[in-house]
Amino acid sequence: MLDKILQKLIRTATGRTRFIMAVTGLSVALLLILMAVQLQTNYNELLNSKSNQDSIANFLVVNKQLNDQNLGATALTESEVAELRKQPFTESVGLLSPSRFKASIQSNSEMFPFYTDIAFESVPDEFIDVTSKDWKWDEQQNMVPVIVPNMFLDFYNFQFSFSQNLPQLTQQVVKMIVFRINIYTSTGIQTFNGRVVGFSDRISSLLVPQGFMDWANRKFSGENQAKPSRVIIRTNDPGNPELVSYLRSKGLTTDADKTRFSRYRQVVDMVVSISWITGVIMLVFAMLIFTLFIQLTISSCRREIELLITLGASPGQLYKFLMRRFFPINIVIIGITLVLISILQYLLHHYLISRNIHIGKYISWQTAVAGMLLLGLIWVVNRVTIKKYISVS
Amino acid sequence: MDIELDHIIPVPLKDKILARQSDIWNRRVTWKQGSYIKIKAPSGTGKTTFIHILYKLRTDFEGNVKFDGALLEKTDGDALATLRQQQLSVILQDLRLFPNLTARENIELKRVLQIPFYESDKIDAMAAALGVQHVLNQQAGLCSYGEQQRIAIIRALIQPFQWLIMDEPFSHLDNHNATKAAALIEEECKKRNAGLLITDLEDDQHFAYSHQFNL
Structure with a gap:
């Protein structure tokens, strides 16, 4: 009941467009980051698994x-x-x-x-x-x-x-x-x-x-x-610069042509790192937008929040309410993102199998763990923002 | 809960207050729980300031306010909220209802902020006693001042408390309605064995005051 009344008080103040913008930004950022994690694990799997080893090693x-x-x-x-x-x-x-x-x-x-x-x-x-x-x-x-x-x-x-x-x-x-x-x-x-x-x-x-x-x-x-x-x-990695420099320092030589693999490796590395960097930058911005959105919501309901506190609402109650209002959408976003990546992974698996490249059918546990970690990060950011702005108002 | 005032002076009014006599300002006063306190305060003597200091809406004063020996200035955050939810109820002069909520929602909010003291049907009973049952589902902002004042009174009475602090609670009510409201307030205070503290411009007979002060 308290939540219902609080919702009525605080809903009126926030714009829908801003909320959608914040959520979209966050979704894209999370998708990019989690995709980078999945790509990285796929790539590691390709390098290290038995079935693929001979083709790449x-x-x-x-x-x-x-x-x-x-x-x-x-x-x-x-x-x-x-x-x-x-x-x-x-x-x-x-x-x-x-x-x-x-x-x-x-x-x-x-x-x-x-x-x-x-x-x-x-x-x-x-x-x-x-x-x-x-x-x-x-x-x-x-x-x-x-x-x-x-x-x-x-x-x-x-x-x-x-x-x-x-x-x-x-x-x-x-x-x-x-x-x-x-x-x-x-x-x-x-x-x-x-x-x-x-x-x-x-x-x-x-x-x-x-x-x-x-x-x-x-x-x-x-x-x-x-x-x-x-x-x-x-x-597993003839293009490893460490290997090349080690051989050189020891006065050893090898078939230089074999290092051609390093080019493919560089391309994959580049794709993965671009995905990483873009994801991280987007995450920072998306978090910023989301944080601003929370700030905006709280400051646009400053009067309501002040009166609530006057009436005896505890910062703890307000915090819990605001967390319940802002955080669950993030669980949904992460969930949808993971499902999306699972689908992509499944399709990729089938596509690559016809080319004799074997990657997992399902998303890696690393991706799932990364998703949870990001959720944790978002939780912390939300928590800090809400605590900070409740105490200010 | 006992209230102890230890030489409090609001900083903005300091010079004015020191220039005259007061029963409250710059004195040591202690009120036992269950006392009925009337503070008569002509305009400009800091009546509302005093209520705000007691309810910790402002802190720009010298001296100490203690509830059961605990310094009010040290009470904040969740502890202050607990004080306001369980021990100290207030009817402010400017009422402070949420204009966008209905009258019932305004009261209900205060009821469920803590573990409810009353069931929700008590709202209807009190509203009926004060003659505002018909506006319960109306937006508070659209109610008349008299109605709003009665809603604010019900809101203050729906929660548990040991002290009820009121700042001109009947200012918008006619005598008939003021009497009904005073009766309800007295009944609720008795139920809780609570004290009340009322400030007003003039003398009145609404309650059987145990102490009367001039601010």
Whole structure:
């Protein structure tokens, strides 16, 4: 009953247009801010989730920058590798093991003769972008699977074959060719059969299974522990400026082209930060408008409020009444905003799934929490404003 | 609740007051709860100022006002509101109704500001006793002064109190209506074992005063 009478007293004084303006401003600001939070979490999800990781995560082959001082001493020490492993941008580090023995490959067929000296490299399987059931080796097995850089085949097909008057070869044809691998040991030549099982875009060397490499290095080279000169690191963010500057400071280099991802990253970052900044600025203004609206309401009912206090209405009662009058609309605004973002997220989820990008169907808990925090902020601002202006009037 | 006045002088009237005799200004006076106090005050002696000081509508005075030993100047915010809701009721000379509310709403507001002392049908009973039942649902601003004054009286009587302070409460009423209003006021004060304090220009016989003062 008290509320009804107070409402009648205080309603008469406030303009409807101003109220709508204040509410609209606040809604847009909250929408922008909460959208920024949702975008940020979507983006983090894209970077970190398992299903998306391979499409975005990147692999960098890192080695020392070769110069006059370190010729012949480009091996990475254990401490260097350990330090690299500790960096925030590194997800995992794999050592590339080079072969320590002399080897060549040659054709089995007289029809299509070729011969070349060659060196292999191996890397833990998790760093390889080729999946093939043939990618395995044990000591009983004479057939050694090999992964070839795509670049090699391109080089052959589009340059070498023309100059040598040789036929061009598709990936399927190359995979069918069985060739001979010769390993030169102190006791003579050991022969294996080799076959290409896949083509890699990731590592630019001829890869053999790690098991074969370890075994062959042990058996044919005499050196027990081959020191790696190159490592492959997995990072979720090859465009991270920290990574680039770290590598530079340590005299390391990597494939510069891989940092192209940083451009997409920058665009997304920019969109998110613009949304953030706009949202925050709008929030500040919207809060200002809302605060002014409260002030205006209170000051336009100054006489009524004064008389109410004269009659014995307590500041507490007035505060409660005014809070009940101004605050609930904010709950509604936040509610509607969250629902709106949920719908957008759901649509986005379906849109992106057709492009093989997976983001959550529902809004993130961070967005919901941010919504609650903003509600808390608005509550505090309302409270402070109302308290201040009640005591003034 | 006892009222204690300790040498109060309103600052704007200080010179004028010190130049003459007064039973109230610049004196120590104590009133027990349940007393009926009449303060006769010719125009210009600070009658309304005195009521406003007691009700803490103004604080530009020297000296102390104490309710049950508690300094009025230290009472503010929610405590002052509690005092006005539970212990001190007032009928001001300028009535101070909300012109946009109906007469009933004006009274109802005061009734529900605290835990109600009376049910809402008491409003009708009192209005009937004072002959203003017909204007209860009319906007207060449209009522005549006489009607407004009676509404203000009912508003003051609808709440719990230990003291009722009145500033010329019958100024717009004829004798017949003033008598009816005084009877209702006395009845309500007895019910609460409350005291009353009335200021007026002239002597009157509305109540059986226990003390009479000249301001």
